[in-house]
Amino acid sequence: MSGKRSSIITVVLGSLLILGLLLAGCGPAATEEAPPAGATKEVAPPEPTEEAPPPPEEVLEPIKLVFVGPLTGPDGVDGQGAAKAAELAFMQADAAGGVCGGRGLEFQAFDTKADPKEGANIAALLCNDPAVFAVAADYNSSVALAEAPVFNECGLTQVNYYAAAPEIPLKGGPYTFRVYPPGENQSIYIADWLINGLGYTRFAALYENTDYGVGLYDAFVAEVERLGGEIVASEAVLKDQTDVSAIVAKFKAEDPDAVVGLIQYQVGAYWSMQARDLVLDAPLYGSDGLFAPEIINLAGDAVEGVRTVAAYTIESTDPVIASFVAAFNEAFGENPNNPAGYAYDAVNFIIEGLNETNCSGRDALRDWFATEMVDKRGVTGMITLDEVGERVFAPGMYLPVEVRDGQWVEVIE
Amino acid sequence: MSFDFILQQVISGVAIGMAYALIAIGYSMVYGILKFINFGHGAVYMVGTYVAYFSWRYLLNYLPLWPSFLIAVLLSIVGSAIFGVLMEKVAYKPTRGRSRLTTFMSSVGVSLLVTYGMEFLVGPEPRPVPALFPGMRIEIGGAIITGMQIFMFCIALVMLILLQWFVLHTRIGKAMRATSEDMGAAYLMGINIDVPISATFAIGSGLGAMAGILIGIYYSAVYPTMGWIAGIKGFIAAVTGGIGSIPGAMLGGLLLGLGENLGAGFLSSGYRDAIAFTVLILVMLFRPTGIFAREQRTSL
Numbered sequence: 038m039s040g041k042r043s044s045i046i047t048v049v050l051g052s053l054l055i056l057g058l059l060l061a062g063c064g065p066a067a068t069e070e071a072p073p074a075g076a077t078k079e080v081a082p083p084e085p086t087e088e089a090p091p092p093p094e095e096v097l098e099p100i101k102l103v104f105v106g107p108l109t110g111p112d113g114v115d116g117q118g119a120a121k122a123a124e125l126a127f128m129q130a131d132a133a134g135g136v137c138g139g140r141g142l143e144f145q146a147f148d149t150k151a152d153p154k155e156g157a158n159i160a161a162l163l164c165n166d167p168a169v170f171a172v173a174a175d176y177n178s179s180v181a182l183a184e185a186p187v188f189n190e191c192g193l194t195q196v197n198y199y200a201a202a203p204e205i206p207l208k209g210g211p212y213t214f215r216v217y218p219p220g221e222n223q224s225i226y227i228a229d230w231l232i233n234g235l236g237y238t239r240f241a242a243l244y245e246n247t248d249y250g251v252g253l254y255d256a257f258v259a260e261v262e263r264l265g266g267e268i269v270a271s272e273a274v275l276k277d278q279t280d281v282s283a284i285v286a287k288f289k290a291e292d293p294d295a296v297v298g299l300i301q302y303q304v305g306a307y308w309s310m311q312a313r314d315l316v317l318d319a320p321l322y323g324s325d326g327l328f329a330p331e332i333i334n335l336a337g338d339a340v341e342g343v344r345t346v347a348a349y350t351i352e353s354t355d356p357v358i359a360s361f362v363a364a365f366n367e368a369f370g371e372n373p374n375n376p377a378g379y380a381y382d383a384v385n386f387i388i389e390g391l392n393e394t395n396c397s398g399r400d401a402l403r404d405w406f407a408t409e410m411v412d413k414r415g416v417t418g419m420i421t422l423d424e425v426g427e428r429v430f431a432p433g434m435y436l437p438v439e440v441r442d443g444q445w446v447e448v449i450e
Numbered sequence: 451m452s453f454d455f456i457l458q459q460v461i462s463g464v465a466i467g468m469a470y471a472l473i474a475i476g477y478s479m480v481y482g483i484l485k486f487i488n489f490g491h492g493a494v495y496m497v498g499t500y501v502a503y504f505s506w507r508y509l510l511n512y513l514p515l516w517p518s519f520l521i522a523v524l525l526s527i528v529g530s531a532i533f534g535v536l537m538e539k540v541a542y543k544p545t546r547g548r549s550r551l552t553t554f555m556s557s558v559g560v561s562l563l564v565t566y567g568m569e570f571l572v573g574p575e576p577r578p579v580p581a582l583f584p585g586m587r588i589e590i591g592g593a594i595i596t597g598m599q600i601f602m603f604c605i606a607l608v609m610l611i612l613l614q615w616f617v618l619h620t621r622i623g624k625a626m627r628a629t630s631e632d633m634g635a636a637y638l639m640g641i642n643i644d645v646p647i648s649a650t651f652a653i654g655s656g657l658g659a660m661a662g663i664l665i666g667i668y669y670s671a672v673y674p675t676m677g678w679i680a681g682i683k684g685f686i687a688a689v690t691g692g693i694g695s696i697p698g699a700m701l702g703g704l705l706l707g708l709g710e711n712l713g714a715g716f717l718s719s720g721y722r723d724a725i726a727f728t729v730l731i732l733v734m735l736f737r738p739t740g741i742f743a744r745e746q747r748t749s750l
Binding site: 109110111113114246272273274275277278279280281282283284286287290303306307310314315316331334335336337 | 452454455458459462466569573574575576577578587594596669670671675711714715718719720722723
């Protein structure tokens, strides 16, 4: 008997151990772009960044416009939309004759799989590439924060296009910028909308257990308390969680005025379906992670009335937005998603910076971002970066949107 | 915590627990015969769900909801059974007679290959699944049972009972039990052991596909990595109940479903999967042969 027992234990625990080792080992090795493990160290000695471009007579090597973000995995759909927009910005600049008076351009997109380890590896690889002056990175806050030390070490400008966690440019360093408004602005905007605009006071909050969700949640709680509201229940969810029924039941018992979801669209879709099944009537308001056409494909009728904020809608009549949407449609045969607008802006400002600094080097480009990014018009509105490289809050930065008749449209109240 | 809340968690736990039990069978039966943990089972579960998903989507263009669903389920079960048998022939049979570790490693390889192969083929995005009982629900006090939960429970229960009958009362079931008892002796008694082994993989894979379909509809989500965590849950249910036992798999699945949902309700939903692993560790420590531990393994 005891022999049988111990052999079962051995097999089961041994199997689990091996599986764990395999999974741990497999992650990084699976990427195509993963550089050799030593790459990070090679970067350590600060490269002389002013190493002047070769003499003007020679044909100059094209400059690489680089996009880094999640192209596969749970954020793959969102990330690919952003990557396409980055590519669109490249295609337009390339068609217009390149940068700095005829220097050619190349485009590269790297897949982080939303994994910070991957991001750090890609950053090290890019540091060693003299054709790269600045990088549009990243989509995920956790990944952006893992890449920042590497980029700052080698003096490569990092332009965040969708990472929302608080203080990313400040924590990141002097080479880290962000054209995406800091996530806490959204939380403040939504809290104000719910309490001052709609007169709600009791909220149940659902947040993704990542830098994105936790950062937005903390800001939301602080703002709700400041405005005199009350958080009656709150729960963290995993990024890829499909079963949220326990949370629905828990929130239902507290009878909140509204549920606030600081989450991505997948969890938003599962939440809406399970809330409908368990008859939780409180409306779902959430962060811009919800703003994706996929949420409607996934959850259909269940997401009718879900509300969030967006940078723009595809129906916009604003000429800058309309021409971006039209060009995107022409290039890829689909509508751009929310991250696409920010990624497009990020790459366009990198191109503008290259032109303004005459492609004279990585540091010149960083200085341009630090001083010249004032009142620049992008698809996502007027953009000004402050002294640490953070996008300054401006009225009209957010557009309240909701799902009505199976479409994301502007809220009319 | 109100009574309604607890009742609600129990309902959700029982429904999902029965689906875990169906997954657990696949681990349990294979372990019973070949004494190794088939980590490829989660991949079979995922493939079966995709087969049902795509065929259902296609058939819905021509047939009403239920007929198309039934045909899709049949296709998926048959397809998965074939897939499971092929998996055994290609990846496991050549390792028979060598260390069990070799077979186990091979199964991890199968799982990764199939999962990422599927991700490459169909893309990573989750896909929505049509509802079978839109809007149907029964209220008991403040708690709610949905039509899908009742359906899931009944289908799983019927399949488990049929399986138990099959294993105890048919010729091939007897051959499976004999092979699981002592493969060498069964062979000497004239049983072609390839037959019960193939039958085991076919049945385990078919039930796994059924579980995948039920869970896919329940959450309205099909995605390539769905087999990972579901496979681990099924495995935990199998170990908890006593690996090799059909009633054990059912009990293990129910306990896991209840534990997860009550734990998620009383602690936090973020601990859901952590609770499942805690259950596994506790069982391994205090009752390593499972709750339905038997002195002799009579059934699969």
